[in-house]
Each structure stands twice: as C-alpha cells, then as structure tokens.
Amino acid sequence: MPDVAEIVIRSLIFIAVLIIMTKILGKKQISEISFFEYVSGITIGSIAAEVIMGLNRNVGHGVLAITLFAVITLLVDFISLKSKKFRDAVEGKGTIIIKDGKIMEDNLKKEMYSLDEIQSLLRKKDIFNVADVEFAMLEPSGDISALLKKESRPLTPKDLQLKTANEKVPQTIIMDGEIINDAMTASGKDRRWLSTELEKLGVTLENVFLGQVDSYGDLTVDIYDDQINIPSPQQRPLLKAMIKKCQADLEVFALSTESTSAKEMYKKNADKMKEVLKNLEPYLNG
Amino acid sequence: MTTFSNVKQCLSTIKGIEAQLSTLALQSQDHNAQNAFHESMLIMGEVKNDLQNRSREMKLEEPQYKNS
Structure with a gap:
C-alpha cells in the first residue's frame, strides 16, 4: 500500500x-x-x-x-x-532540394533522403507533379516547403487585378450569452448598439451562444435553439442593389426628358452613380 | 406613374442610400472602407441636390404637381 x-x-x-x-x-x-x-x-x-x-x-x-x-x-x-x-x-539549416525546377541530387544524398520520401513529402502538400515545383526546401524540422511555379499557383485576386476590401478580424462579443467587454471595446461598439442589433434580429442576449461583429459592424449570431433561422446581414448587398436601381432610373429619366439641360444633369448624375458603384463594389459584396 | 412621381421616388431612395452610407462609414473598422463610404456619401449628396432642384423645376413647369 x-x-x-x-x-x-x-x-x-x-x-x-x-x-x-x-x-x-x-x-x-x-x-x-x-x-x-x-x-x-x-x-x-x-x-x-x-x-x-x-x-x-x-x-x-x-x-x-x-x-x-x-x-x-x-x-x-x-x-x-x-x-x-x-x-x-544547434537548430540546423534548411537544405535546398529543388532549385529553379531542378532536383539537387547532391543535397538529397547529403540529407539521406530518397526520392520516394521527397515525393511523399511533396504529396502531403498536394503536389504530385515535381515539374510544378520551382523551389523546395527541406526544413530543419523535416518538413518540406515548396514554392510552385507561377502558373501552377492558386489564383489570387491580385492575379486578376481585382480590388478587394481589407477586412479586419471579426470580434467575438458574445459568448454563452455573456458580453465580452474587451472585444466590445476593440470593435468600438457599446451595449446600446448591441441591444438594438439584437432586437432587430429578434433574439435576447441570454439566447445567444456566439455573437461576432465583422469589420463592417454587421452582427452575426448563433443561438441555442437550432430550429430558429436567424437572417444573415443583408444591408450591404441591399445597398448595392439600391444604388444600381437609382443609376438605372437616372438613365431612364435622361432618355425620357425633353429638356436638354435636364437630360445633361441626369446623365452626369447617372455617371456619378456608376463611379460610386465601381468604388464601393469591393466593400458591398456579401 | 408619372415621371414626376418617379423622380420623387428616386430622390427618396438616394436619400436612403446616403443615410446608409453614412452609418456604414461610421461602423466600418477599416480605414479605407471608411473613406470609400464617406466619399460615396458626399457624391450621393451632390446627386441628391441636383435631383431636388429638378423636382422643384418640374413643379414650376407643371402646376398640377404643386401639392405633391
């Protein structure tokens, strides 16, 4: 014992x-x-x-x-x-395994890695074709890091020259029906704002399991009762539709009016609306 | 629907857009977004003024709309 x-x-x-x-x-x-x-x-x-x-x-x-x-x-x-x-x-240096798309056989031998092992490591990174790799390095931890050739890399908005909005981290302001004060201050909101937003969604604070604010100040909540569907924020897509509608209206007015000065005024404003729509596009999507 | 009422409707929609842009400009966390919303809001204000003038002109031209 x-x-x-x-x-x-x-x-x-x-x-x-x-x-x-x-x-x-x-x-x-x-x-x-x-x-x-x-x-x-x-x-x-x-x-x-x-x-x-x-x-x-x-x-x-x-x-x-x-x-x-x-x-x-x-x-x-x-x-x-x-x-x-x-x-x-002490910590070791990485070894270059593939450089300029060519496998460095000497370095492989030095690290005692066989081709099969290298291929298996690359496959873990979803790379099956060694020809796609521009540069690969064997890290001290035994992992492989690979840089794909430009044409095999995933497409990014930058490649398409799309303007995208920079988004801040969403703040979790409600957890288990309780307000997290630090997150609240970080998102720059107060309790009065929260209570109006919750009222808009038709839920009470105690019923909310998780509530997050995104960088546009939209509140999304998950509630305890999974049978109830809470509408997702629609404000920005709706706004985009409204701007589009107004722009189209102005164009119609420009066509239908007989006064030349009014025609010009409508046209000018329709162009302004178009410009606004173009500038806001990245911020208004979903 | 007469053209006049259409213009009126468009005018109030633009007022709504202006107000929504203003709240978005205040609520957004990202600085660029704030700027974009704010600038768009100002442009909306210009459009609103033009339309307001036009609706006033129309009222003068067509006295039957006087009360609307």
Missing part, C-alpha cells in the same frame, strides 16, 4: 513540475522546430516517467535533472536569438 501512495505522491509532484516547466519553455517546444528541442522534450518526459515508477530513485534528483534540462533548453533558445551562427549549429 505505501508503494501506491508513493506513486500517487510522485505523480502529483511531477505533474506539477512538468506543468511549470512547459509554461516556462513556452510554445516553441511543441512545434519541435529543431532536433535538439525534440530530443530535450522527450528526455524531460522520460526522466519524469523514470522517477515516478522507479521507487528507489530520489525525487529531488529527478526534479534537478528536469530543471537542468529546461534551463539549458531555455539558455540555448536565448543564445539562438542572439547569434545566427549558434542558431545554425
């Missing part, structure tokens, strides 16, 4: 130690960007396991070893930040 008690106590101690250590070491350890970090992470875990189960071992020694590993990892991280040479030595 004392054995069981001791294991419980040791486990609790090491869980606490490990939680503290992981908090200190931060996110970098999880991403395991370099082999050193990968190994030190495993070692810290192994030491803890060893000391928990090996009852003849001293708990203090275990804690000391874990602390040492954590401190050295931190130290290495810190020096890496300062010195590029040290960083290259």
Whole structure:
C-alpha cells in the first residue's frame, strides 16, 4: 500500500513540475522546430516517467535533472536569438532540394533522403507533379516547403487585378450569452448598439451562444435553439442593389426628358452613380 | 406613374442610400472602407441636390404637381 501512495505522491509532484516547466519553455517546444528541442522534450518526459515508477530513485534528483534540462533548453533558445551562427549549429539549416525546377541530387544524398520520401513529402502538400515545383526546401524540422511555379499557383485576386476590401478580424462579443467587454471595446461598439442589433434580429442576449461583429459592424449570431433561422446581414448587398436601381432610373429619366439641360444633369448624375458603384463594389459584396 | 412621381421616388431612395452610407462609414473598422463610404456619401449628396432642384423645376413647369 505505501508503494501506491508513493506513486500517487510522485505523480502529483511531477505533474506539477512538468506543468511549470512547459509554461516556462513556452510554445516553441511543441512545434519541435529543431532536433535538439525534440530530443530535450522527450528526455524531460522520460526522466519524469523514470522517477515516478522507479521507487528507489530520489525525487529531488529527478526534479534537478528536469530543471537542468529546461534551463539549458531555455539558455540555448536565448543564445539562438542572439547569434545566427549558434542558431545554425544547434537548430540546423534548411537544405535546398529543388532549385529553379531542378532536383539537387547532391543535397538529397547529403540529407539521406530518397526520392520516394521527397515525393511523399511533396504529396502531403498536394503536389504530385515535381515539374510544378520551382523551389523546395527541406526544413530543419523535416518538413518540406515548396514554392510552385507561377502558373501552377492558386489564383489570387491580385492575379486578376481585382480590388478587394481589407477586412479586419471579426470580434467575438458574445459568448454563452455573456458580453465580452474587451472585444466590445476593440470593435468600438457599446451595449446600446448591441441591444438594438439584437432586437432587430429578434433574439435576447441570454439566447445567444456566439455573437461576432465583422469589420463592417454587421452582427452575426448563433443561438441555442437550432430550429430558429436567424437572417444573415443583408444591408450591404441591399445597398448595392439600391444604388444600381437609382443609376438605372437616372438613365431612364435622361432618355425620357425633353429638356436638354435636364437630360445633361441626369446623365452626369447617372455617371456619378456608376463611379460610386465601381468604388464601393469591393466593400458591398456579401 | 408619372415621371414626376418617379423622380420623387428616386430622390427618396438616394436619400436612403446616403443615410446608409453614412452609418456604414461610421461602423466600418477599416480605414479605407471608411473613406470609400464617406466619399460615396458626399457624391450621393451632390446627386441628391441636383435631383431636388429638378423636382422643384418640374413643379414650376407643371402646376398640377404643386401639392405633391
């Protein structure tokens, strides 16, 4: 029985130690960007396991070893930040696998990667044809990063020379029926605005599970009752339709009037509306 | 529908557009969007003025619309 008690106590101690250590070491350890970090992470875990189960071992020694590993990892991280040479030595450098569309056989050999492995890594990136790759690099973490040739890259609005609106991050202002004040201030809204918007949608605050404001100040909500359909914001598409209608109206007036000055005035304004529509197009879509 | 009432209708729609653009300009978070909405709102104001003048002219030309 004392054995069981001791294991419980040791486990609790090491869980606490490990939680503290992981908090200190931060996110970098999880991403395991370099082999050193990968190994030190495993070692810290192994030491803890060893000391928990090996009852003849001293708990203090275990804690000391874990602390040492954590401190050295931190130290290495810190020096890496300062010195590029040290960083290259400890964390390793990426190796160029494909350059100008040609596979670098020597580098492949140096990294001991076979063509099959490289192809499998590329396939994970949805690249099946090596001929599509302009440049590929084997990262220190063992992943491959590939730059496709321009014609095989996904189409972007920039390629089409489309003007797009820049959107800010939507702010989550309601969670579980409660207002998140920080997000509220970040989006520049107040409670009065929120209550009118909720009233417009016909829901009460308590029924809202999630509420987000986008960069145009539109509120979208998800409510607890999934049977009820909440209308999505229609203001901007509607506005676009209204501008289009007015523009068409003005053109009709220009055609139907007999006075030349009025004709010109209508035409000028119809052109203005067209200009407005063109300028607002990126902001009014959906 | 007479032309006059059509113009009137168009005028009120433009007023509505102007007001909506103004709220959008205030509510948008992105600076470029704010500018675009604001500029469009000003242009809408110009269009509105022209149409208002025209409707006044029409009223003078055709006295039967006086009361509308």
